[in-house]
Amino acid sequence: MAIPRAARTQRRTRIQEEKEEQILEAALDVFSVSGFRGSTIDQIAEVAGMSKPNLLYYFRTKEAMHRALIDRVLFTWLEPLRAFDAEGNPESEVRSYIRRKLEMARDFPRESRLFANEVLQGAPHIEDELKGPLKDLVDEKADVIRAWAKAGKIAKCDPYHLIFSIWSTTQHYADFDVQVRAVLGQDYSGAGRFEDxxxxxxxxxxxxxRVKPTPSS
Amino acid sequence: MAIPRAARTQRRTRIQEEKEEQILEAALDVFSVSGFRGSTIDQIAEVAGMSKPNLLYYFRTKEAMHRALIDRVLFTWLEPLRAFDAEGNPESEVRSYIRRKLEMARDFPRESRLFANEVLQGAPHIEDELKGPLKDLVDEKADVIRAWAKAGKIAKCDPYHLIFSIWSTTQHYADFDVQVRAVLGQDYSGAGRFEDxxxxxxxxxxxxxRVKPTPSS
DNA sequence: TGTAATGTTTACCAATCGGTCAAATATCCG
DNA sequence: CGGATATTTGACCGATTGGTAAACATTACA
Incomplete structure (x- = not known):
């Protein structure tokens, strides 16, 4: 008889890692398009090229698949913000943060849409991550930005809304890709778009x- | 016997208008959270406070409900962009466009999420609207912005990406409301947030x- | 090689899905 | 009032949903 999956305390076989990888890859395909509620195990199974009970052998429930996916993606997703360096030059830090976020939107649009779907639908599965690790990280970087403003290195502005606006503008190209393509025309959706x-x-x-010259008042 | 819905050529009774209104209101609640695939007629029926067959008496299919909702919301949703005036002062036009979009994100977050869900999931139901009316409108306003730049009234920039960035930053407060609240702390989610x-x-x-003084090169 | 653990599949389940139907009820109008 | 019309509902349908049971196949390893 098969060992219940809950009893597995550690990664064992090579085949387990491979199959779980394969499943999460397929799950990312499906969840990122339809969201949690709109996705079905059968869809994921078909994309993964394996039978539904076989999926459920590795992940006991649909929720477990989704959670594993979220957990795996969340860390790397916050990487650019984590790299935001307090000691660096403000202008180049912002510039490279934007560029990194934009690269991720280009190279990992499914991951972006996975989160977008989740948050859009009220974040029922990642509320804790948002209020915990995410908030902590943003708070930390907001302090950095505030310090820069206070030191006169950048214009005074609300650091939280600055971060929000960088998130939204960059992720827009992944999350609303269909709309962007529809407006720009499908011919113009290749490499040039990214650079523009x-x-x-x-x-x-x-x-x-940029710090504005104080208007002579 | 009841007249088949398809045969109704014109609005008739007061009760029809009321019920359809009631249904679309409930459908907006549900579709805006779960997207098309993730929403069920039963959910909408429960929110609307009427039986499922009763919903289907007014809208023959789930798709018909969704379509009616989209059609109704799309026009008003583009209103701010339509109001963008070529004759106006560039600075104040941009300013009031941003403010209007932000007001809509605050006052009609469900409508924003309805579109976000739809576009995120590949816009299977509104592709034509995106490539048609939307693109046309954006093209028109992009010309206006380009003319302003050429006349030296604003800095040179890609008008399409400017519009995208205004869309994304403003709608972010509706679509990613949960995330914004999580990061800012739920206490700070009231009126002050909008103004900030x-x-x-x-x-x-x-x-x-703003037009930059050309660096002496 | 044998055998125990691991991996896979077929058949199936109850619940829910979108949607239909006919009967029941409410409304309109002469 | 009464009958025609419009509205509402409970019962139901086949398909799909998330998930299970158990037989079957494969692998790891002594």
Whole structure:
């Protein structure tokens, strides 16, 4: 008889790692498009190329699949913000943060949509992560930005809304890709788009944050 | 016997209008949270406070409900962009466009999420609207912005990405409300948030778009 | 090689899905 | 009032849902 999955205390066989990888890859495909409620195990099974009970041998429930996926993706997703360096030059830090986020939107659009779907639907499965690790990280970086503003290195601004606006503008290209393509025309959706977006956003944020000469009042 | 719904050529009774209104209101509640696939007629029926067959008396299919909802919301949703005036002052036009979009995110978050869900999931039901009316409208306004840049009234920038960034930053407060609240702390989610966001975004876009003194090169 | 543990599949389950139907009820109007 | 029309509902249908049971196949390893 098969050992109940709950009893497995540690990774064992090579085949387990491979199959779980295969499943999560398929789950990312499906969840990122339809969200949790709209996705079915059968869809994931079909994409993964294995039978439904076989999926459920590795992940006991649909929720378990979703959770494993979220956990795995969340860490890497916050990497760019974590790399945000208090000691660096403000302008180049912001610039490279934007570029990194934009690269992730280009290279990992499914991951972006996975989170977007989840948050959009009220974040029923990741509320704790948002209020915990995410908030802590943002709080920390907000302090950095505030210090920069206080030191006169960048214009005074609300650091939280600055971070929100960088998130939203960059992730927009992953989450709303269909709309972006529809508006720009499908021919113009290749490599050029990325560079245009990067150029625009860097200009917007860098110029928008540059310290303004105090108007002589 | 009841007249088949398809045969109804024109609005008739008061009760029809009321019930359809009631249904679409409930459908907005449900679709905006779970997306099309993730929503069920039973959920909508429960929210609407009527039986499932009764819903299906007014809208023959789930798709018909969704479509009616989209059609109704799309027009008003594009209103702010339509109001963008080529004859106006660029700075104040951008400013009031941002504010209007932000007001809509605050006052009609369900409508924003309805579209976000739909686009996120590949826009299977509104592809034509995106490539047609939406693209046309954006093209038109992009020309206006380009003309402003050419006339030296604002900094040179890609008008499409400018519009995208205004969309994304403003709608972010509706679509990712849970995340915003989690990061800011739930206490700080009331009226103050709106004003802070408005102030930040206006500063960002206005300063970012201001014509820069050409660096002496 | 044998055998125990691991991995896979077929058949199936109850619950829920979108949707239908006919009968029951409410409304309108002469 | 009464009959025609419009509205509402309970019972039901086949398909799909998440998930299970157990037989079967494969692998690891002594």
């Amino acid at each position: 977006a990067a150029r625009f956003l860097e200009q917007l944020f860098i110029d928008g944050l | 966001a408005a102030r930040f975004l206006e500063q960002l876009f206005i300063d970012g778009l």
